[in-house]
Amino acid sequence: xxxxxxxxxxxxxxxxxxxxxxxxxxxxxxxxxxxxxxxxxxxxxxxxxxxxxxxxxxxxxxxxxxxxxxxxxxxxxxxxxxxxxxxxxxxxxxxxxxxxxxxxxxxxxxxxxxxxxxxxxxxxxxxxxxxxxxxxxxxxxxxxxxxxxxxxxxxxxxxxxxxxxxxxxxxxxxxxxxxxxxxxxxxxxxxxxxxxxxxxxxxxxxxxxxxxxxxxxxxxxxxxxxxxxxxxxxxxxxxxxxxxxxxxxxxxxxxxxxxxxxxxxxxxxxxxxxxxxxxxxxxxxxxxxxxxxxxxxxxxxxxxxxxxxxxxxxxxxxxxxxxxxxxxxxxxxxxxxxxxxxxxxxxxxxxxxxxxxxxxxxxxxxxxxxxxxxxxxxxxxxxxxxxxxxxxxxxxxxxxxxxxxxxxxxxxxxxxxxxxxxxxxxxxxxxxxxxxxxxxxxxxxxxxxxxxxxxxxxxxxxxxxxxxxxxxxxxxxxxxxxxxxxxxxx
Amino acid sequence: xxxxxxxxxxxxxxxxxxxxxxxxxxxxxxxxxxxxxxxxxxxxxxxxxxxxxxxxxxxxxxxxxxxxxxxxxxxxxxxxxxxxxxxxxxxxxxxxxxxxxxxxxxxxxxxxxxxxxxxxxxxxxxxxxxxxxxxxxxxxxxxxxxxxxxxxxxxxxxxxxxxxxxxxxxxxxxxxxxxxxxxxxxxxxxxxxxxxxxxxxxxxxxxxxxxxxxxxxxxxxxxxxxxxxxxxxxxxxxxxxxxxxxxxxxxxxxxxxxxxxxxxxxxxxxxxxxxxxxxxxxxxxxxxxxxxxxxxxxxxxxxxxxxxxxxxxxxxxxxxxxxxxxxxxxxxxxxxxxxxxxxxxxxxxxxxxxxxxxxxxxxxxxxxxxxxxxxxxxxxxxxxxxxxxxxxxxxxxxxxxxxxxxxxxxxxxxxxxxxxxxxxxxxxxxxxxxxxxxxxxxxxxxxxxxxxxxxxxxxxxxxxxxxxxxxxxxxxxxxxxxxxxxx
Numbered sequence: 001x002x003x004x005x006x007x008x009x010x011x012x013x014x015x016x017x018x019x020x021x022x023x024x025x026x027x028x029x030x031x032x033x034x035x036x037x038x039x040x041x042x043x044x045x046x047x048x049x050x051x052x053x054x055x056x057x058x059x060x061x062x063x064x065x066x067x068x069x070x071x072x073x074x075x076x077x078x079x080x081x082x083x084x085x086x087x088x089x090x091x092x093x094x095x096x097x098x099x100x101x102x103x104x105x106x107x108x109x110x111x112x113x114x115x116x117x118x119x120x121x122x123x124x125x126x127x128x129x130x131x132x133x134x135x136x137x138x139x140x141x142x143x144x145x146x147x148x149x150x151x152x153x154x155x156x157x158x159x160x161x162x163x164x165x166x167x168x169x170x171x172x173x174x175x176x177x178x179x180x181x182x183x184x185x186x187x188x189x190x191x192x193x194x195x196x197x198x199x200x201x202x203x204x205x206x207x208x209x210x211x212x213x214x215x216x217x218x219x220x221x222x223x224x225x226x227x228x229x230x231x232x233x234x235x236x237x238x239x240x241x242x243x244x245x246x247x248x249x250x251x252x253x254x255x256x257x258x259x260x261x262x263x264x265x266x267x268x269x270x271x272x273x274x275x276x277x278x279x280x281x282x283x284x285x286x287x288x289x290x291x292x293x294x295x296x297x298x299x300x301x302x303x304x305x306x307x308x309x310x311x312x313x314x315x316x317x318x319x320x321x322x323x324x325x326x327x328x329x330x331x332x333x334x335x336x337x338x339x340x341x342x343x344x345x346x347x348x349x350x351x352x353x354x355x356x357x358x359x360x361x362x363x364x365x366x367x368x369x370x371x372x373x374x375x376x377x378x379x380x381x382x383x384x385x386x387x388x389x390x391x392x393x394x395x396x397x398x399x400x401x402x403x404x405x406x407x408x409x410x411x412x413x414x415x416x417x418x419x420x421x422x423x424x425x426x427x428x429x430x431x432x433x434x435x436x437x438x439x440x441x442x443x444x445x446x447x448x449x450x451x452x453x454x455x456x457x458x459x460x461x462x463x464x465x466x467x468x469x470x471x472x473x474x475x476x477x478x479x480x481x482x483x484x485x486x487x488x489x490x
Numbered sequence: 491x492x493x494x495x496x497x498x499x500x501x502x503x504x505x506x507x508x509x510x511x512x513x514x515x516x517x518x519x520x521x522x523x524x525x526x527x528x529x530x531x532x533x534x535x536x537x538x539x540x541x542x543x544x545x546x547x548x549x550x551x552x553x554x555x556x557x558x559x560x561x562x563x564x565x566x567x568x569x570x571x572x573x574x575x576x577x578x579x580x581x582x583x584x585x586x587x588x589x590x591x592x593x594x595x596x597x598x599x600x601x602x603x604x605x606x607x608x609x610x611x612x613x614x615x616x617x618x619x620x621x622x623x624x625x626x627x628x629x630x631x632x633x634x635x636x637x638x639x640x641x642x643x644x645x646x647x648x649x650x651x652x653x654x655x656x657x658x659x660x661x662x663x664x665x666x667x668x669x670x671x672x673x674x675x676x677x678x679x680x681x682x683x684x685x686x687x688x689x690x691x692x693x694x695x696x697x698x699x700x701x702x703x704x705x706x707x708x709x710x711x712x713x714x715x716x717x718x719x720x721x722x723x724x725x726x727x728x729x730x731x732x733x734x735x736x737x738x739x740x741x742x743x744x745x746x747x748x749x750x751x752x753x754x755x756x757x758x759x760x761x762x763x764x765x766x767x768x769x770x771x772x773x774x775x776x777x778x779x780x781x782x783x784x785x786x787x788x789x790x791x792x793x794x795x796x797x798x799x800x801x802x803x804x805x806x807x808x809x810x811x812x813x814x815x816x817x818x819x820x821x822x823x824x825x826x827x828x829x830x831x832x833x834x835x836x837x838x839x840x841x842x843x844x845x846x847x848x849x850x851x852x853x854x855x856x857x858x859x860x861x862x863x864x865x866x867x868x869x870x871x872x873x874x875x876x877x878x879x880x881x882x883x884x885x886x887x888x889x890x891x892x893x894x895x896x897x898x899x900x901x902x903x904x905x906x907x908x909x910x911x912x913x914x915x916x917x918x919x920x921x922x923x924x925x926x927x928x929x930x931x932x933x934x935x936x937x938x939x940x941x942x943x944x945x946x947x948x949x950x951x952x953x954x955x956x957x958x959x960x961x962x963x964x965x966x967x968x969x970x971x972x973x974x975x976x977x
Contacts, residue, residue, distance in 0.1 A: 291807055
């Protein structure tokens with residue numbers, strides 16, 4: 001092999017050769033439910049400490065959990081959206097360990113019999129490539145509370161608001177081979193969850209977090225020893241943490257060491273992972289079926305009813321957008337990332353050029369919103385107005401360049417593009433006579449350059465176009481300017 | 491005064507409704523009796539003022555004609571039931587300062603039907619024990635004691651002693667492996683463990699969730715029927731409570747049992763069972779036969795595994811159920827420098843030896859590497875034990891067994907935990923199967939101590955169980971009052 005070998009994404013070139021990453025993800029998604037998984041307390045984010053805590057959440061003596069049916073439905077919906085097997089019988093288990101923010105002394109989870117079994121999703125790697133990632137399982141579990149160690153010099157404070165909030169843990173198979181794939185996988189899961197409304201996917205508020213299992217191996221070899229990086233709450237951190245962890249493992253192995261199976265934390269300030277606890281210190285969770293809860297049992301008919309309620313999912317929508325609007329697979333995949341993107345796009349592209357609409361939405365609108373720190377939901381430019389703008393361009397009423405100015409004005413004033421064009425007199429000049437007048441003026445004022453051009457300096461053509469456009473204040477139809485200049489510079 | 495105490499629950503209820511007596515009079519009589527028998531140690535907490543307030547309210551309701559089925563009846567509550575704003579300790583030091591802000595479903599049902607709360611009754615710590623000796627606040631004395639103080643049995647020892655000593659008209663109990671039936675047998679009263687799921691577990695301090703079941707301890711079978719009528723009921727707050735309605739048990743009491751098949755399981759007459767108990771057991775068989783029942787020898791082949799299975803499953807669940815007593819949110823906390831030390835001190839000082847023993851056993855049988863061999867195996871065998879009952883109830887209607895292998899023993903006599911565990915040998919199988927069982931007194935042994943026999947029915951056949959028990963009760967005609975009872 002030469003030094004210029006092509007590393008595939010997710011491969012690391014060590015001193016001894018090429019290494020490949022093997023990655024599996026556990027995504028914890030908070031179910032969008034008003035109340036908690038086993039109690040009636042509010043599951044909302046951001047209320048005062050210990051204000052959303054029921055007797056059950058505080059594990060008072062004699063309190064019993066009662067399953068929240070809505071949460072079960074969301075888990076089944078998610079399972080269906082992940083093309084996964086719905087288990088007609090599943091069981092809640094207790095995961096036993098002591099911690100100050102775990103009032104019961106156990107977390108109610110599902111261990112041997114989860115609500116959802118194997119499935120798979122397709123993820124987009126780039127504009128052309130897709131890959132399939134297997135889903136191992138999805139199970140329901142309670143969130144723990146929060147320990148606050150920085151509120152008092154000697155005491156820790158406990159906030160039980162999150163205690164008992166419903167989570168779905170979605171476990172992938174170790175099918176992921178690069179940090180970028182991992183990022184795309186999380187993005188796809190997040191998108192699906194938001195489409196079906198099972199989780200708001202808000203990673204900043206912790207509604208979606210991931211644990212990443214990372215190991216390295218020689219391509220094609222057996223799996224290596226893995227480390228688990230806990231609790232990553234942004235796609236950027238997931239990508240960084242996996243890359244740095246894999247590099248750490250390669251370094252250790254290549255310097256003759258062995259990987260210890262352990263749980264690690266990602267330090268966002270250093271961009272590196274550090275050990276949290278080793279396998280030897282791992283808890284023995286003593287899982288056993290929770291005797292306070294009956295197994296969950298569903299009929300096939302009930303599952304079919306839930307399936308009926310599923311909205312159109314991103315993969316299917318993407319195909320539809322490509323077919324109906326003639327856009328590229330890449331643009332389509334961007335537009336189906338979020339349900340409101342798709343909805344916006346379909347409204348905007350109604351009756352106008354779909355491809356151009358997609359370009360404008362993805363490049364201009366998303367760019368401007370990002371700059372202004374806005375979301376599509378509170379976009380000053382409505383889908384209808386974006387569509388109108390595209391229409392004006394297609395019809396030649398304004399040039400693409402002028403359209404950008406109109407768009408900037410739309411972002412500020414929220415006015416319709418027609419009004420702006422009218423008010424500011426920005427209609428494109430597509431009248432031969434008008435343009436010829438300008439061309440004559442430019443030729444007259446630049447006799448030397450015309451001589452040069454005619455003498456063979458072809459590159460000067462751009463200069464003449466620029467001058468004409470400048471004179472027209474950008475309103476001249478550029479195609480027409482080109483054509484007429486060519487005819488007149490002879 | 492003593493006339494009031496002579497009335498059983500049914501009798502008192504009739505006298506109250508006929509306005510021959512008032513609830514305040516009756517309650518005062520019981521408060522007096524509690525005082526007179528206080529050396530028995532049955533009560534952990536007496537709620538005299540609260541009881542009289544409730545009695546007053548009941549008298550008004552009786553006057554207004556809005557009396558409930560248990561209106562004005564003073565009862566005691568086992569300390570495993572959470573009672574709103576009334577200290578609830580489960581007889582444990584770790585909860586010695588715990589005042590629930592809520593009322594258990596079962597006790598709420600009783601208050602809704604008019605019962606009057608006398609106070610909280612001692613029991614084994616977290617209901618773990620068969621002698622009431624594991625209670626943090628000390629022993630309860632069986633009112634049948636002769637020269638040496640005897641155990642009232644456990645874990646509902648305070649409940650059984652109070653009912654026997656006439657310091658409560660009835661009491662609530664909980665039964666996990668025999669905790670109602672065994673103390674009832676030891677104290678010469680009736681104790682009924684309903685079908686698992688019949689009474690809500692909500693608000694009852696959990697010991698072993700898949701086994702715990704509330705039930706009444708009373709003087710008579712009719713009284714048990716009256717109590718269970720009020721205690722039972724589906725509760726959405728308990729996912730394991732059964733949505734199966736129970737008919738009024740009082741209407742089944744005096745039906746004929748002619749033609750009913752009573753199974754006599756051969757596994758329940760093993761060596762080591764006392765001769766006196768065998769004698770009364772055989773008499774009981776004859777009485778039922780004379781009452782028209784058909785006696786059928788049966789076998790429950792997996793009975794011998796019941797005790798080991800129980801002592802895996804119950805501690806396993808307990809080890810997890812008791813994890814919440816960690817000193818963080820309520821109960822006693824022993825301050826320490828680190829969280830782990832705080833746990834160690836709090837739990838080390840807060841729990842008694844028997845509770846710690848069971849937490850350790852439970853933790854062990856659930857730990858990785860041992861789970862399959864112990865817990866999983868025990869669950870499988872539990873299934874077989876349940877199937878034994880399902881099979882036998884295809885051929886017979888009820889089972890008759892001794893309640894306990896021996897009558898009451900002296901306090902402090904059984905030091906070895908294994909010997910103690912053997913006490914529950916006849917009560918544990920029905921608990922594992924979830925089927926209802928009742929112990930009723932049928933006589934006194936040579937030493938003058940009560941002997942109980944147990945009737946077991948199929949799941950949710952409390953009506954039939956009450957019917958056969960009442961029949962047997964009439965035949966046995968046991969109406970003796972212990973020397974230790976209030977006069």
